[in-house]
Amino acid sequence: MASGSEKRQRNKRVTFRLFDDEFNKIAAKADRSGLTFGAFMRAAALDGDAGPRAQRRPPADHKVLRQLLGEAGRSGNNVNQIARALNSGDRVNLPELQEALRACIDTQNRINEALGKKHGPDTGQVP
Numbered sequence: 001m002a003s004g005s006e007k008r009q010r011n012k013r014v015t016f017r018l019f020d021d022e023f024n025k026i027a028a029k030a031d032r033s034g035l036t037f038g039a040f041m042r043a044a045a046l047d048g049d050a051g052p053r054a055q056r057r058p059p060a061d062h063k064v065l066r067q068l069l070g071e072a073g074r075s076g077n078n079v080n081q082i083a084r085a086l087n088s089g090d091r092v093n094l095p096e097l098q099e100a101l102r103a104c105i106d107t108q109n110r111i112n113e114a115l116g117k118k119h120g121p122d123t124g125q126v127p
Contacts, residue, residue: 071107075104079104
């Protein structure tokens with residue numbers, strides 16, 4: 001038995017073939033529009049109507065996200081070094097700790113921006 005409401009289920013499948021470059025161009029347009037591939041194709045074929053359940057999602061800037069992944073790794077490494085020093089009883093330089101926290105907050109805010117999400121008021125304030 002199928003799940004969900006019978007009224008809401010699409011029961012027809014359309015299959016067609018594309019070259020790799022054609023598929024990639026359509027997938028990129030769908031991503032920029034914030035729709036899934038199927039919803040984008042329905043919208044293109046049905047004068048902009050992707051259907052009642054199609055949800056737009058903010059497009060992600062993948063190049064920036066890859067760069068931020070590296071920055072997050074470096075920030076995490078700095079935090080691990082600070083934690084190791086604290087756990088061994090060493091004193092930690094407060095400005096160094098504040099800078100590590102600022103870097104983590106900045107990276108988090110930039111990831112949210114790259115994902116098209118809003119972040120709260122200036123959370124980059126570190127005492």
